[in-house]
Amino acid sequence: MPPGHPQGGQNPYGPPAYQPWAQGYSPYNRPAPVNGLAIASLVLGVLCCVPGVGLVLGLVALRRIRRRGERGTGLAVGGSVLSGIGLALWALLLATGGVSDFWQGVKEGARDGASISPAKGECFDTPGGSLSGTTYGIDKVPCSGEHDGEVFASFRLGGGAYPGHGPVTAAADERCYGLRDDYAMDGWAVPDDVDVYYLTPTEGSWAAGDREVTCVFGSVSEGGNLTGSLRNDETVLDVDQVAYLKAAHVLNAALESAPDGQDVEDDLPGHKAWAGRVSAALAEQARMLRGRQWPAGVRGPVAVLEADLDRARAPWAKAAKAKGADDFYLSYGAGLRLLDPKQAVPVRKALGLETTPPSRDGSDGSDGGDGGDGGAGGGSGGDRREV
Structure with missing residues (x-):
């Protein structure tokens, strides 16, 4: 054993000390x-x-x-x-409830910048005063003053992919026109220049979950607007007024179901079926009027109107069985003459409803008198428009 080494070859300073890798061994110290x-x-x-x-x-x-x-x-x-x-x-x-408010804001922003989503019975203005085309920055205003539009209904479309501009506006057109009478039950009280418009989802807002269609009354006159609310339903009218208007709407609906865009010669079966619906509606309206106990001052005018409805029903029933176009025209003309809106004026006056019939244009039966209640929807004849 060489001198200077401890016995057994032991290192007098102990084993060499190594610093362990803190992160595990890495030859390149990564x-x-x-x-x-x-x-x-x-x-x-x-x-x-x-x-x-x-x-x-x-x-x-x-x-x-x-x-x-x-x-x-x-x-x-x-x-x-x-x-x-x-x-x-x-x-x-x-x-x-902040999440709901936030999501509503997202949808409104996606709906081409509209600032609010007006609810049924609310009125609003648009920046340019127009309800046609794309509308930005709708502002809610009191219905008592002048305004561009009044909301009378809203509904939601189905889910799925965006169906396209055409199908969306077609659905809005059909449903909104069908819902107008629930809000403005007395069509005579709706001005002649008022028509139906609607707010519809855009492709962008549809992607954000927007499915709501808002139905609106607006003026078709150039630069025209509305003043005061057009609402006249169960929240505004009394029970007798509502009962009368519901009976009148039965006939209104039948008259408005006339074949669209076809002459009697081209669609005699369709016109005969329509005459049958009018005849049945006349009978139903008379039944609804007879089935109610009217106030003393209303009973007499209602009885006269019931008799007028009964007289008008016979020629319409005959038109429904016509053998040819000439026979149909003959019976149809007689029935139409017996549907004079002025017949309803005494009843309306007794009930406190509007007594001036709306102006009507056109040549088919749905544009004539309606057994005393001259047409649902206020006689508005403008084109249907999309907001």
Whole structure:
């Protein structure tokens, strides 16, 4: 054993000391990787779109960082804190209804910038005073003053992909015209220059979940507007007025169901079926009037109107059985002459309803008198328009 070495060859200073790698052995001393969940947590925390997910990812990231020796502790902590704050804000919005308000704002913004979504019975103005084309910045105003439009109904379209401009406006046109009488039951009280318009979803607002169609009354006159509310329904009228108008609407609906755009010679079966509907409606209207106990001052005028309806029913029933176009015209003409709107004036006066019949143009039966109630919808004859 050489001199100077301790016995057994032991190093007198002990084994050599090595500094262990903090992150595991790496011959090139590469830095430890950053935990991916920590990054995701921070991103979701900043965006605040799904704060619950960001919080969970941050907590999971902290556990993995400690276990694997990865970097990203600050990212995970920051993401967890931001996500926790976001989660608290979402809970507050849900509790106060703020989420609903926020989503409504998103839809209104997508609907080409309209600032409000007016409800039934509300009135509004548009910046240019026009209800045609695309409307921006609708402002709600009192119905007592002048305004561009009055909302009388709204409904939702079905889901699925955007069906296109044509199908959307066609659905709006059909449904809105069918809903107008529920809001303005007395068609005589609606000015002749008033027609139906509608607010419809755009392709952009449809993608944001907007499916609402808003039905609106507006003026067809150049530069025209409305003054005062057109609402006359159960919330405004008394029970006797409502009962009379409901009976009158039975005949109105039958008269408006005339074949569209075809002469009797081209569609005799269709016109005969229409005459049959009018005859049945006349009988139903008379039955509804007889089945009610009217106030003393109304009974006499109602009895006279009932007799007029009975007389008019016979020629319409005959037209429904016509052998040819000439026979139909003969019976139809006689029946039409017996449907004079002026017959309803005494009843309306007794009930306190409008007594001036709306002006009517045209040549088919639906544009004549209607057994004493001259046509639903106020006689507005303008083209149907989309807002």
